[in-house]
Amino acid sequence: MIGEQLKRVLIVEDDTDIATAVSIGLRGKGHEVAVATSGRQMNEVLAETEVDVIFLDLGLPDVDGLELITQVRQWSAVPIVVISARHDSQGKIAALDAGADDYVTKPFSLGEVLARLRAIERRAGSGSESSVLRTADGRVVIDLAAHVLHVEGTQVHLTPIEWNMLAVFAKHKGALVDARTLLTEVWGPEYVGERGYLRVYMSQLRQKLEVDPAQPQYLHTQMGMGYRFTP
Ligand code: CA
Secondary structure: OOOOOOOEEEEEOOOHHHHHHHHHHHHHOOOEEEEEOOHHHHHHHHHHOOOOEEEEEOOOOOOOHHHHHHHHHOOOOOOEEEEEOOOOHHHHHHHHHHOOOEEEEOOOOHHHHHHHHHHHHHHHHOOOOOOEEEOOOOOEEEEOOOOEEEEOOEEEOOOHHHHHHHHHHHHOOOOEEEHHHHHHHHOOHHHOOOHHHHHHHHHHHHHHHOOOOOOOOOEEEEOOOEEEEOO
8 A cells, every 4th residue: 555545746846956866766666756846847747747745845946835835725635745944944834834734854864755655645544533523612613534624613624634633632532642642643653753743733723723722722731741632
């Protein structure tokens, strides 16, 4: 299964050293790889070819990467992994908000790229477990199977990672969920050290679910221990 679902990879990166190294590595693992070095080229490739996943550099010469994510999300749910500069944490967060699914930070190894692909494949294959969960105050209604979230009657979009986090929280409703469990179940065991991911995505989930993200009612941080979901 691994390597089949996400066989066709599009790399959008104007740094040709990076694009070449990644494409050689991925071809060696049996992927079909297309490379675009600008936003315009990316759109040309997407118009002609179906791809299973896009690795997208945020710093392209012609079009802003965030703009490209927004454009793609208007017509496709294809997984997008952002390639971001080391110090651009705002860019990463903006990209995730715009609909990107994950990110890698330069410089990155082929191993990291492959790990992202495995994580996306796992999430795609993890399927649905249970039904509708409603917070005690009725504000938030979560349909885990259908991937539909309503907050105060309005449908709210969650990214695949946010859905997977919410699914883990739902499974452990009311219980302490430690960082290791979350990282392992959402991203995979090779991510257990990536505590920074949790801060980013917990913040996003709170923005979407809570009345006041600074004073969460549902998604609590247990300092030094993990998180607790009390719907
Ligand atoms: Ca660049």
